[in-house]
Amino acid sequence: MIMAVAVPISPAKITTTKPIIITQFPDNPKPLILEKCKTVKDLNQIHAHLIKTRFLSDPSVAENFLESAAILVRHQPMDYAKSVFEKLNDPDSSAYNVMIRALTLKNCPHEAILMFKKMKENSVQPDEFTFPCVLKSCSRLRALEEGRQIHAQVMKLGFSFCGFVENSLINMYANCGEVGVARKVFDEMSERDVFTWNALFSGYTKSGCWREAVDLFHYMLEIDARFDEVTLVSVLTACGRVGALELGEWVREYIEANGLEQNVTLMTALLDMYAKCGRVDVARCLFDQMSRRDVVAWSAMISGYNQASRCKETLSLFHDMQKANVEPNEVTMVSVLSSCAELGALATGKWVHFYIKKKKLPFTVTLGTALLVFYAKCGSTENLIEVFENMPRKNVLSWTVLIQGLASNGQGNKALKYFDLMLANRIKPNDITFIGVLCACSHTGLVEKGRALFVSMSRDFNIEPRIEHYGCMVDILGRAGLLEDAYKFIQNMPIMPNAVIWRTLLASCKVHKNVTIGERSLKQITDLEPLHSGDYLLLASIYSSVGRLEDAIRVRSEMKKMGIKKTPGCSSIEVNGVVHEFFSEDTANPESEKIYAETEKMMKKIKLAGYVPNISDARLEAEEYDKETSVFHHSEKLAIAFGLIKTSVGTRIRISKNLRVCTDCHNATKMISKVYNREIIVRDRIRFHHFKDGSCSCNDYW
Structure with missing residues (x-):
């Protein structure tokens, strides 16, 4: 006799639906169970009738009732279904x-696998409907060993030629990272439907096998296999990753020819493909033509602008997204933060951080690390450390970003302390982490510490130094003035030094006014690759700094003859959420007259306080009487003057510059910070300079 089981029902789950009134229980209760059973109360009522009429002993009726209890009655836990199942005689x-299907659907994959094991222990033979769900659970858990065992049973029981079982095997292996095995299952299939192809495409995209996905679609076209819109989404994603623009264009033509433009997912994949292939404007046209845009479409377009380094357009589109009342997701936030970081747009990025907190977006490692990068690149070390400390989970990248951020902001000793803490927390550093700690040593002048860490890489962590690590060591020695040591270090490198290594040494020669090694470095760069403007300018600057003006002018003349143009210095400052850009001696800003007047006033004040212009940093072509004015009108000085006009007294001023800060601007900014009692943070191409009370965080060591 099957006994009824009383299951407690919480008040929150009581429904107001009218109970089923059963005047006469049907001979075949299956339609009644499947069509009328909608609530737990209905289950209880029918359950009682099934027990009373002994229908529950009929396997088909028991199965239907169990299906209602486990699957059809929505939003109910599995407790009732489990209690029914446990009371069945020999299920x-x-x-x-x-x-198994219910546990899989309700995201209980571990229990689904245990149920399958129980089935085997009770000598109940699985059938072709058993395997797809249990394999899906293995896929979700990435339980590869269990999946292999189930595959063996599939083979043993003769279900290896069952299409949907084979599709489930492909999904399981692909999701567990065994794409090669998934492909082997695929290749051995005698018949393949569109779901089979999509299963393999899904595996390739999840595993990042983009080229394989592109080749697979070419094969589909060759054999005239049928594909659908799901296939095309995978193909477009792969095209974007490998730059297969021609195939992406073919897919676009197919979409237009078959009237599939209303598929938002497909159109989003198409615009994402164009963006990743560098055709951002084409992507924007598609985006503007979409009749309906969901958060994924907005995020794809915002991400496209960000990846193309069109940061202002990233932020502008994000503002449009807000106006359209579309809630951003993690992908949106990461792209926006990245653009804020590149622009040095601290106020906008802080608003994004506040928005993340307000909307209670999951504080994932990816989002947390994006915030770390943002605060590091904006020179806000207080916020950088605060975000890091509040991250619920941290990985090696999070630690590395923190260490690099502190190092680039002149807090090398603190960066090294966090490195020690990282090791104490048993987080194994990677090769990028060591670039960060070596940079910390470089910016702080810790030569011996740098040497020790360089040796420790391979000795203690089995990390073979790459060209970047050798470059860091050259920088450590060069910045410290040990130019001969740096030169010998390069000559003794076990790998061929590249132009970047010699360029690093050349930059140090400029700082320490060493003409001989500077000329040798330039010769090596010339042998490796064509010189660019920065190389010429560094050598010209070295000549100028030691009074060899004729040589400096000769180098600049060579640049002119070869058509090599100097990259113009550009400094930007964010005021009230708007980023303003300045170039040396340009008058594009509508308030140029006020800015230049403020600049003149600012320079007079700091000259009275002891500042002496370094005219070696002036334009070489400038006349002698005009050299002082030339250095006064460098882009960062104009940006600082604009900041003094537009911000209240005592407010911190933040500047971003695309080139390395010159000696004159560095000296001037130190004095401005003292005279105006302002903290000024300048991010140049190499690092951050935090100016306060007449001194800089770099200790004049940059």
């Missing part, structure tokens, strides 16, 4: 299948 494969 057959159909009953087990219902339970």
Whole structure:
């Protein structure tokens, strides 16, 4: 006799639906169970009738009732279904299948696998409907070993030629990272439907096998296999990753020819493909033509602008997204933060951080690390450390970003302390982490510490130094004035030094006014690759700094003859959420007259306080009487003057510059910070300079 089981029902789950009134229980209760059973109360009522009429002993009826209890009655836990299942006498494969399917659907993959094991222990033979769900659970858990065992049973029981079982095997292997095995299953199939192809495409995209996905679609076209819109989404994603623009264009033509433009997912994949292939404007045209745009479409377009380094357009589109009342997701936030970081747009990025908190977006490692990068690149070390400390989970990248951020902001000793803390927390550093700690040593002048860490890489962590690590060591020695040591270090490198290594040494020669090694470095760069404007300018600057003006002018003349143009210095400052850009001696800003007047006033004040212009940093072509004015009108001085006009007294001023800060601007900014009692943070191409009370965080060591 099957006993009724009383299941407690919480008040929150009581429904007001009218109970079923059963005047006469049907001979075949299956339609009644499947069509009328909608609530737990209905289940209880029918359950009682099934027990009373002994219908529950009929396997088909038991299966239908179990299906209602486990699957059809929505938003209910599995407790009732489990209690029913446990009371069944000798449940057959159909009953087990219902339970496995329900547990899989309700995201209980571990329990689904345990139910399958119980089925085997009770000598109940699985059928072709058992395997897809249990394999899906293995896929979700990435339980590869269990998946292999189930595959063996599939083969043993002769279900290896069942299409949907094979598709499930492909999904399982692909999701567990065994794409090669998934492909082997695929290749051995005698017949393949569109779901089979999509299963393999899904595996390739999840595993980042983009080229394989592109080649697979070419093969589909060759054999005239049928594909659908799901296939095309995978193909477009792969095209974007490998730059297969020609195939992406073919897919676009197919979409237009078959009237598929209303598929938002497909159109989003198409615009994402164009963006990743560098055709951002084409992507924007598609975006503007979409009749309906969901958060994924907005995020794809914002991400496209960000990846193309069109940061202002990233932020502008994000503002449009807000106006359209579309809630951003993690992908949106990461792209926006990245653009804020590149622009040095601290106020906008802080608003994004506040928005993340307000909307209670999940504080994932990816989002947390994006915030770390943002605050590091904006020179806000207080916020950088605060975000890091509040991250619920941290990985090696999070630690590395923190260390690099502190190092570039002149807090090398603190960066090294966090490196020690990282090791104490048993987080194994990677090769990028060591670039960060070596940079910390470089910016802080810790030569011996740098040497020790360089040796420790391979000795203690089995990390073979790459060209970047050798470059860091050259920088450490060069910045410290040990130019001969740096030169010998390069000559003794076990790998061929590249132009960047010699360029690093050349930059140090400029700082320490060493003409001989500077000329040798330039010769090496010339042998490796064509010189660019920065190389010429560094050598010209070295000549100028030691009074060899004729040589400096000769180098600049060579640049002119070869058509090599100097990259113009550009400094930007964010005021009230708007980023303003300045170039040396330009008058594009509508308030140029006020800015230049403020600049003149500012320079007079700091000259009275002891500042002496370094005219070697002036334009070489400038006349002698005009050299002082030339250095006064460098882009960062104009940006600082604008900041003094537009911000209140005592407010911190933040500047971003695309080139390295010159000696004159560095000296001037130190004095401005003292005279105006302002903290000024300048991010140049190399690092951050925090100016306060007449001194800089770099200790004049940059």
